[in-house]
Amino acid sequence: MNIFRLFGDLAHLASIFILIQKIQKTRSCRGISFKTQALYALVFMTRYVDLLFRWVSVYNFVMKLFFISSSCYTLYLMKYRFRPTHDPSIDTFKIEYLLGPSFFLSLIFNYAFEPTEILWTFSIYLESVAIFPQLFMLQRTGEAETITTHYLAALGLYRALYLPNWIYRYFTEDLVDPIAVTAGLVQTGLYLDFFYVYFTKVLHGQKFELPA
Numbered sequence: 001m002n003i004f005r006l007f008g009d010l011a012h013l014a015s016i017f018i019l020i021q022k023i024q025k026t027r028s029c030r031g032i033s034f035k036t037q038a039l040y041a042l043v044f045m046t047r048y049v050d051l052l053f054r055w056v057s058v059y060n061f062v063m064k065l066f067f068i069s070s071s072c073y074t075l076y077l078m079k080y081r082f083r084p085t086h087d088p089s090i091d092t093f094k095i096e097y098l099l100g101p102s103f104f105l106s107l108i109f110n111y112a113f114e115p116t117e118i119l120w121t122f123s124i125y126l127e128s129v130a131i132f133p134q135l136f137m138l139q140r141t142g143e144a145e146t147i148t149t150h151y152l153a154a155l156g157l158y159r160a161l162y163l164p165n166w167i168y169r170y171f172t173e174d175l176v177d178p179i180a181v182t183a184g185l186v187q188t189g190l191y192l193d194f195f196y197v198y199f200t201k202v203l204h205g206q207k208f209e210l211p212a
Helices: 003-026 034-047 058-081 096-108 115-129 132-141 146-173 178-190 192-200
Strands: none
Touching (some): 003 058, 003 146, 034 058, 034 115, 146 192
Protein backbone atom coordinates (compact mmCIF):
# COMPACT_ATOMS: atom_id res chain seq x y z
CA MET A 1 0.00 0.00 0.00
CA ASN A 2 1.21 3.50 -0.87
CA ILE A 3 0.93 5.19 2.52
CA PHE A 4 1.95 8.57 1.13
CA ARG A 5 -1.02 8.64 -1.23
CA LEU A 6 -3.32 7.34 1.50
CA PHE A 7 -2.23 10.02 3.99
CA GLY A 8 -2.38 12.61 1.22
CA ASP A 9 -5.99 11.67 0.51
CA LEU A 10 -6.79 11.73 4.24
CA ALA A 11 -5.26 15.21 4.54
CA HIS A 12 -7.36 16.32 1.58
CA LEU A 13 -10.50 14.92 3.19
CA ALA A 14 -9.58 16.61 6.47
CA SER A 15 -9.20 19.98 4.73
CA ILE A 16 -12.69 19.69 3.25
CA PHE A 17 -14.29 18.67 6.56
CA ILE A 18 -12.50 21.50 8.37
CA LEU A 19 -13.68 24.02 5.78
CA ILE A 20 -17.32 22.91 5.83
CA GLN A 21 -17.35 22.73 9.62
CA LYS A 22 -15.87 26.23 9.84
CA ILE A 23 -18.57 27.64 7.58
CA GLN A 24 -21.45 25.84 9.29
CA LYS A 25 -20.27 26.33 12.87
CA THR A 26 -19.54 30.03 12.53
CA ARG A 27 -22.38 30.50 10.03
CA SER A 28 -19.94 32.56 8.03
CA CYS A 29 -17.60 32.18 5.08
CA ARG A 30 -15.53 35.16 6.14
CA GLY A 31 -11.91 34.77 5.11
CA ILE A 32 -12.65 32.08 2.51
CA SER A 33 -12.10 32.83 -1.16
CA PHE A 34 -15.12 31.93 -3.27
CA LYS A 35 -12.91 32.07 -6.36
CA THR A 36 -10.52 29.45 -5.01
CA GLN A 37 -13.44 27.18 -4.14
CA ALA A 38 -14.92 27.65 -7.62
CA LEU A 39 -11.57 26.76 -9.17
CA TYR A 40 -11.35 23.60 -7.09
CA ALA A 41 -14.85 22.60 -8.19
CA LEU A 42 -13.76 23.06 -11.80
CA VAL A 43 -10.61 21.03 -11.10
CA PHE A 44 -12.61 18.07 -9.82
CA MET A 45 -15.26 18.19 -12.53
CA THR A 46 -12.71 18.25 -15.35
CA ARG A 47 -10.42 15.66 -13.76
CA TYR A 48 -13.08 13.13 -12.86
CA VAL A 49 -15.09 13.17 -16.05
CA ASP A 50 -14.02 9.53 -16.41
CA LEU A 51 -16.66 8.68 -13.80
CA LEU A 52 -19.08 8.64 -16.72
CA PHE A 53 -17.40 5.81 -18.60
CA ARG A 54 -14.67 4.08 -16.56
CA TRP A 55 -14.78 2.00 -13.40
CA VAL A 56 -11.63 1.63 -11.29
CA SER A 57 -12.71 0.67 -7.78
CA VAL A 58 -15.25 1.50 -5.08
CA TYR A 59 -12.66 3.61 -3.24
CA ASN A 60 -11.83 5.53 -6.40
CA PHE A 61 -15.50 6.10 -7.23
CA VAL A 62 -16.47 7.24 -3.73
CA MET A 63 -13.50 9.60 -3.37
CA LYS A 64 -14.07 11.24 -6.75
CA LEU A 65 -17.79 11.64 -6.12
CA PHE A 66 -17.12 13.09 -2.69
CA PHE A 67 -14.64 15.68 -3.97
CA ILE A 68 -17.06 16.87 -6.66
CA SER A 69 -20.11 16.97 -4.40
CA SER A 70 -18.33 18.57 -1.43
CA SER A 71 -16.85 21.32 -3.59
CA CYS A 72 -20.28 22.07 -5.08
CA TYR A 73 -21.81 22.05 -1.60
CA THR A 74 -19.18 24.53 -0.40
CA LEU A 75 -20.04 26.82 -3.31
CA TYR A 76 -23.73 26.54 -2.39
CA LEU A 77 -23.00 27.54 1.21
CA MET A 78 -20.95 30.52 0.12
CA LYS A 79 -23.14 31.68 -2.75
CA TYR A 80 -26.57 31.26 -1.19
CA ARG A 81 -26.83 30.18 2.45
CA PHE A 82 -24.16 32.46 3.90
CA ARG A 83 -23.72 34.88 1.04
CA PRO A 84 -23.93 38.06 3.19
CA THR A 85 -20.81 36.96 5.09
CA HIS A 86 -18.65 36.84 1.97
CA ASP A 87 -16.87 40.06 1.07
CA PRO A 88 -16.15 40.13 -2.69
CA SER A 89 -14.25 43.40 -2.27
CA ILE A 90 -11.25 41.47 -0.93
CA ASP A 91 -11.69 38.38 -3.11
CA THR A 92 -10.45 40.21 -6.18
CA PHE A 93 -7.80 38.02 -7.78
CA LYS A 94 -8.46 37.77 -11.53
CA ILE A 95 -8.86 34.06 -12.15
CA GLU A 96 -8.57 34.61 -15.91
CA TYR A 97 -4.82 34.79 -15.28
CA LEU A 98 -5.01 31.21 -14.00
CA LEU A 99 -7.61 29.69 -16.31
CA GLY A 100 -6.06 30.93 -19.55
CA PRO A 101 -2.47 29.72 -19.00
CA SER A 102 -3.67 26.42 -17.52
CA PHE A 103 -5.80 25.68 -20.57
CA PHE A 104 -3.06 26.84 -22.95
CA LEU A 105 -0.47 24.59 -21.27
CA SER A 106 -2.87 21.63 -21.34
CA LEU A 107 -3.11 21.96 -25.11
CA ILE A 108 0.67 21.93 -25.52
CA PHE A 109 2.00 19.73 -22.72
CA ASN A 110 -0.13 16.61 -22.41
CA TYR A 111 0.23 12.86 -22.89
CA ALA A 112 -2.36 12.56 -25.64
CA PHE A 113 -4.29 15.14 -27.61
CA GLU A 114 -7.68 13.76 -26.62
CA PRO A 115 -10.56 15.55 -24.84
CA THR A 116 -10.39 13.55 -21.60
CA GLU A 117 -6.59 13.74 -21.47
CA ILE A 118 -6.60 17.49 -22.09
CA LEU A 119 -9.23 17.98 -19.38
CA TRP A 120 -7.17 15.89 -16.95
CA THR A 121 -4.01 17.84 -17.76
CA PHE A 122 -5.90 21.14 -17.46
CA SER A 123 -7.10 20.11 -13.99
CA ILE A 124 -3.55 19.30 -12.89
CA TYR A 125 -2.22 22.67 -14.01
CA LEU A 126 -5.20 24.54 -12.59
CA GLU A 127 -5.02 22.80 -9.20
CA SER A 128 -1.40 23.87 -8.82
CA VAL A 129 -2.45 27.54 -8.83
CA ALA A 130 -6.06 27.37 -7.60
CA ILE A 131 -4.97 28.47 -4.12
CA PHE A 132 -3.76 31.83 -5.49
CA PRO A 133 -7.02 33.76 -4.82
CA GLN A 134 -7.06 32.46 -1.22
CA LEU A 135 -3.44 33.42 -0.63
CA PHE A 136 -4.12 36.78 -2.27
CA MET A 137 -6.93 37.36 0.23
CA LEU A 138 -4.58 36.51 3.09
CA GLN A 139 -2.05 38.95 1.70
CA ARG A 140 -4.67 41.70 1.52
CA THR A 141 -6.11 41.19 4.98
CA GLY A 142 -2.82 40.19 6.62
CA GLU A 143 -4.56 37.80 9.01
CA ALA A 144 -6.87 34.78 9.20
CA GLU A 145 -9.00 32.88 11.68
CA THR A 146 -7.24 29.90 13.24
CA ILE A 147 -9.73 27.41 11.81
CA THR A 148 -9.11 28.82 8.33
CA THR A 149 -5.37 28.32 8.73
CA HIS A 150 -5.97 24.69 9.78
CA TYR A 151 -7.94 24.20 6.56
CA LEU A 152 -5.12 25.66 4.48
CA ALA A 153 -2.51 23.64 6.36
CA ALA A 154 -4.36 20.37 5.69
CA LEU A 155 -4.74 21.34 2.04
CA GLY A 156 -1.05 22.15 1.76
CA LEU A 157 -0.11 18.90 3.52
CA TYR A 158 -2.19 16.97 0.99
CA ARG A 159 -0.11 18.36 -1.87
CA ALA A 160 3.18 18.02 0.01
CA LEU A 161 2.51 14.32 0.66
CA TYR A 162 2.00 13.69 -3.03
CA LEU A 163 5.68 14.48 -3.63
CA PRO A 164 7.00 11.46 -1.66
CA ASN A 165 4.10 9.56 -3.27
CA TRP A 166 5.67 10.08 -6.68
CA ILE A 167 9.11 9.15 -5.39
CA TYR A 168 7.60 5.97 -3.94
CA ARG A 169 5.89 5.15 -7.24
CA TYR A 170 9.13 5.71 -9.13
CA PHE A 171 10.96 3.08 -7.06
CA THR A 172 8.08 0.59 -6.77
CA GLU A 173 6.34 0.98 -10.13
CA ASP A 174 9.07 2.62 -12.25
CA LEU A 175 6.51 5.34 -12.97
CA VAL A 176 7.26 9.02 -13.51
CA ASP A 177 4.59 11.64 -14.25
CA PRO A 178 6.43 14.87 -15.14
CA ILE A 179 3.23 16.92 -15.41
CA ALA A 180 1.88 15.92 -11.99
CA VAL A 181 5.28 16.19 -10.31
CA THR A 182 6.01 19.65 -11.75
CA ALA A 183 2.54 20.93 -10.84
CA GLY A 184 2.89 19.46 -7.35
CA LEU A 185 6.22 21.20 -6.82
CA VAL A 186 4.71 24.52 -7.92
CA GLN A 187 1.71 24.13 -5.64
CA THR A 188 3.80 23.08 -2.65
CA GLY A 189 6.11 26.04 -3.23
CA LEU A 190 3.17 28.44 -3.02
CA TYR A 191 2.53 27.29 0.54
CA LEU A 192 6.05 27.89 1.88
CA ASP A 193 5.41 31.38 3.30
CA PHE A 194 2.08 30.26 4.74
CA PHE A 195 3.61 27.20 6.41
CA TYR A 196 6.38 29.30 7.94
CA VAL A 197 3.86 31.57 9.68
CA TYR A 198 1.60 28.61 10.53
CA PHE A 199 4.35 26.64 12.26
CA THR A 200 5.96 29.62 14.00
CA LYS A 201 2.75 31.29 15.19
CA VAL A 202 -0.49 29.29 14.94
CA LEU A 203 0.94 26.06 16.35
CA HIS A 204 2.33 28.11 19.23
CA GLY A 205 -1.08 29.51 20.08
CA GLN A 206 -0.59 32.87 18.38
CA LYS A 207 -2.85 34.56 15.86
CA PHE A 208 -2.02 34.10 12.19
CA GLU A 209 -0.66 37.39 10.96
CA LEU A 210 1.55 37.98 7.96
CA PRO A 211 4.67 40.11 8.47
CA ALA A 212 4.09 43.75 7.59
